[in-house]
Amino acid sequence: MSEITTYFASTAKGMELILADELRALKADKVKDALGGVYFDGDMEMALRVCLWSRLANRVLMPLAKYGAQTPEQLYAGAMKIDWSQHFDVDKTFAIDASIRRSKINHSRYAEQVIKDAIVDQFKERIDQRPDVQRDQPDIRINAYIHNDKVTLSLDLSGDSLHRRCYRAESVEAPLKENLAAAILIRAGWPTIAAAGGALYDPMCGSGTLLTEAAMMAGDIAPGLLREYYGFLGWAQFSPPIWQRLRKEAEYRRDQGIDNIPPIMGSDISIKNAGIAKANIKAANLLWQVKAVSLPLSKVVPDEAWKPGLFIVNPPYGERLGDIKNLQPLYQEIGTILKARFNGWQASVFTGNTDLAFNVSLKSHKSYQLYNGAIACKVFNFSVEPERHFEGQQAGQQQVIGDNLKKSLLASQGDWSEGATMLANRLRKNIKKLKPWVKNNAVSCYRVYDADLPEYAIAIDLYQGEKTWLHVQEYEAPKSIDEKKSIQRLRDALAVLPEVFAIPQQQVSLKIRRRQKGSTQYEKQGTEGGFHQIKEGKAEFLVNFRDYLDTGLFLDHRPIRQSIYQQANGKQFLNLFAYTGTASVHAILGGATTSTTVDMSKTYLDWAQKNFELNEIKSDKHQLVRANCMEWLDTAISEQKKYELIFIDPPTFSNSKRMENVFDIQRDYIELIHKSAELLTKKGLIIFSTNFRKFKFDETQFPKLAVQDISKQTLPKDFERNPRIHYCWNISFNN
Numbered sequence: 001m002s003e004i005t006t007y008f009a010s011t012a013k014g015m016e017l018i019l020a021d022e023l024r025a026l027k028a029d030k031v032k033d034a035l036g037g038v039y040f041d042g043d044m045e046m047a048l049r050v051c052l053w054s055r056l057a058n059r060v061l062m063p064l065a066k067y068g069a070q071t072p073e074q075l076y077a078g079a080m081k082i083d084w085s086q087h088f089d090v091d092k093t094f095a096i097d098a099s100i101r102r103s104k105i106n107h108s109r110y111a112e113q114v115i116k117d118a119i120v121d122q123f124k125e126r127i128d129q130r131p132d133v134q135r136d137q138p139d140i141r142i143n144a145y146i147h148n149d150k151v152t153l154s155l156d157l158s159g160d161s162l163h164r165r166c167y168r169a170e171s172v173e174a175p176l177k178e179n180l181a182a183a184i185l186i187r188a189g190w191p192t193i194a195a196a197g198g199a200l201y202d203p204m205c206g207s208g209t210l211l212t213e214a215a216m217m218a219g220d221i222a223p224g225l226l227r228e229y230y231g232f233l234g235w236a237q238f239s240p241p242i243w244q245r246l247r248k249e250a251e252y253r254r255d256q257g258i259d260n261i262p263p264i265m266g267s268d269i270s271i272k273n274a275g276i277a278k279a280n281i282k283a284a285n286l287l288w289q290v291k292a293v294s295l296p297l298s299k300v301v302p303d304e305a306w307k308p309g310l311f312i313v314n315p316p317y318g319e320r321l322g323d324i325k326n327l328q329p330l331y332q333e334i335g336t337i338l339k340a341r342f343n344g345w346q347a348s349v350f351t352g353n354t355d356l357a358f359n360v361s362l363k364s365h366k367s368y369q370l371y372n373g374a375i376a377c378k379v380f381n382f383s384v385e386p387e388r389h390f391e392g393q394q395a396g397q398q399q400v401i402g403d404n405l406k407k408s409l410l411a412s413q414g415d416w417s418e419g420a421t422m423l424a425n426r427l428r429k430n431i432k433k434l435k436p437w438v439k440n441n442a443v444s445c446y447r448v449y450d451a452d453l454p455e456y457a458i459a460i461d462l463y464q465g466e467k468t469w470l471h472v473q474e475y476e477a478p479k480s481i482d483e484k485k486s487i488q489r490l491r492d493a494l495a496v497l498p499e500v501f502a503i504p505q506q507q508v509s510l511k512i513r514r515r516q517k518g519s520t521q522y523e524k525q526g527t528e529g530g531f532h533q534i535k536e537g538k539a540e541f542l543v544n545f546r547d548y549l550d551t552g553l554f555l556d557h558r559p560i561r562q563s564i565y566q567q568a569n570g571k572q573f574l575n576l577f578a579y580t581g582t583a584s585v586h587a588i589l590g591g592a593t594t595s596t597t598v599d600m601s602k603t604y605l606d607w608a609q610k611n612f613e614l615n616e617i618k619s620d621k622h623q624l625v626r627a628n629c630m631e632w633l634d635t636a637i638s639e640q641k642k643y644e645l646i647f648i649d650p651p652t653f654s655n656s657k658r659m660e661n662v663f664d665i666q667r668d669y670i671e672l673i674h675k676s677a678e679l680l681t682k683k684g685l686i687i688f689s690t691n692f693r694k695f696k697f698d699e700t701q702f703p704k705l706a707v708q709d710i711s712k713q714t715l716p717k718d719f720e721r722n723p724r725i726h727y728c729w730n731i732s733f734n735n
Contacts, residue, residue, distance in 0.1 A: 009057040010037040013662050014370040015183045019056040045242050052224040055182035058161045061143050061154035070104045070149045072114050079118035090123050092234050093134035098144040101667050106674040139234025159231030166226040167284035170276040172207045181209040187368040187379040188348035194218035197262050198309025203300045205266025208277030215264050215286045220257030222250035263306050267295035308344040317353040331359035338384050347382040374654050420492035423456050427500045437717050447718040465534040470508045471545050509545035539585045540614050552580045556725040559714045565590035571644035576629045581608025583647050585615050595622045633675040644684040652692040670701045686731040693724045706734050
């Protein structure tokens with residue numbers, strides 16, 4: 001076919017720009033990146049070429065029709081207008097995948113059923129036969145995207161996600177997706193290094209995904225060459241000669257390029273993992289080009305015959321509680337080995353904890369953000385050269401001022417700067433102002449300072465447990481502010497806090513949002529690490545000041561949790577995007593008969609379990625569920641589950657491993673609330689909250705629901721300076 005069509009290649013967030021570059025290299029026209037993918041123009045041969053050669057795309061979609069649909073009848077009618085016999089025969093199987101955003105039609109499974117009915121009915125009307133539906137590897141897969149009541153029906157040419165290369169004979173726990181591994185390698189500069197003959201070493205190779213993808217890149221091997229299933233193979237307009245020609249071309253390029261693969265080696269301390277890596281490498285037909293062995297990190301040494309190349313590693317980054325502190329020596333060892341044995345090499349570290357990366361003790365010259373499922377990660381690139389070395393901090397989320405600044409911390413009040421004295425006075429004023437409120441409401445954890453003085457752009461939270469802790473968060477200063485002044489103000493703050501609050505400096509933690517370098521390099525703070533027990537009302541919780549992005553307790557939600565406690569008695573409670581389960585604990589202590597606590601993160605569900613145990617919650621009536629909340633809602637609806645009280649506090653953005661589409665709160669809240677309402681009893685209540693400052697709530701999208709904005713009522717006194725810290729609504733059925 002020579003007809004030019006606009007296609008959409010989907011990918012994970014953070015990979016759109018490099019996918020666009022890849023499509024341009026494949027000679028696609030009118031390439032334009034968008035959220036979650038890239039549009040491009042081309043003929044059918046170009047679309048098939050992308051399916052075969054894209055290392056980064058998930059799917060390639062070819063639009064069949066676009067039309068408006070606010071009702072199921074309109075959705076059905078639009079699907080009926082397509083002549084489906086032009087796309088597949090009645091003896092072929094098919095499947096529908098639907099995703100919906102901001103539309104009156106708000107249930108994806110129902111939309112799939114409506115479109116399926118239209119297709120089946122059309123065949124039955126014409127030939128009195130119907131095609132069968134097959135979810136797994138159907139002959140034809142149809143994608144339905146409904147956004148703002150506009151429908152796009154597309155043929156999914158890929159059929160299955162293109163990251164499935166078909167060389168994964170075995171797998172390890174939490175392996176990298178193949179297209180993510182390819183993105184890491186591209187961001188690490190591997191194509192250029194490989195072209196120059198540089199070697200590659202991965203000392204924590206796991207199942208060998210980075211090794212295999214690196215070899216396929218270096219050997220000019222099409223990533224789709226091993227796949228036998230594609231969505232276009234069952235398409236009536238598919239041209240086998242075009243596909244055969246593309247495959248022969250790819251086979252020729254593989255045969256020519258395989259001898260150009262430079263030395264590629266991986267090792268893993270686990271004998272089992274090394275064996276799995278070998279099996280996968282063998283399945284990719286690369287056993288002669290790529291080596292994987294079992295070896296501890298301490299014994300990793302490059303072969304003297306190798307040309308310096310790329311040392312690449314994806315170390316663990318604290319997916320379980322308490323891991324962060326234990327992982328610091330591992331990252332330090334990586335840095336030590338690099339500086340001692342890989343001088344002259346390039347190095348890349350892919351991690352979901354940017355602070356741990358500082359323990360490598362090399363100055364990164366470039367970093368790129370990518371997403372491993374829902375986890376925001378970075379690729380840190382280093383040149384292993386003596387001038388790039390530094391004595392790195394033992395990173396945690398907080399650091400203390402280095403030895404040259406400790407005098408400031410320990411200085412007497414008489415040595416304080418004028419600014420420090422001003423800050424101390426403001427803190428004392430705030431403490432005095434909050435004291436009656438704290439006493440009358442028995443509040444033990446609260447905000448005592450929130451950038452009250454423009455010069456001191458920090459937030460200070462007080463946590464009272466077996467000891468008193470201060471948790472300091474720096475708001476990154478604008479570029480117009482001299483960094484030395486910003487550092488000096490941090491010195492001031494950390495100097496006055498121990499004296500004003502009468503606590504040792506080890507009980508002051510600091511989280512900073514700027515990367516440290518040169519004279520501003522911080523060392524690890526002497527803060528007491530691990531978990532600390534605090535009390536909120538009748539509940540007790542574990543908080544952590546150093547190992548995670550947040551402490552485990554959102555202080556601004558205190559009134560919401562109190563409200564849940566007061567309303568939960570005798571009710572069935574659902575907590576979506578539950579984080580550490582603090583709202584569930586309050587609901588259970590308030591008398592909830594059953595509870596379901598849903599979150600996608602194993603880390604936070606482990607934390608929630610610890611909070612349950614701390615409050616002696618052991619009944620099987622209170623379930624912790626690890627799941628993607630949007631997908632879990634679909635299952636719960638199909639099972640006709642019902643809840644009388646539902647709390648929803650979603651993230652602003654999330655990219656799940658279990659779905660190709662990203663979650664965006666502004667885009668997806670309508671579908672989220674509609675689905676949640678399907679689980680709500682007639683007299684039930686949804687409490688919906690978000691901390692997205694620019695969030696806009698459109699009540700007209702919920703004609704059957706009563707919506708009440710309670711943002712002001714749920715703003716606690718200690719957050720009055722920050723009225724947009726969260727928004728909150730009560731949602732129920734109209735009487």
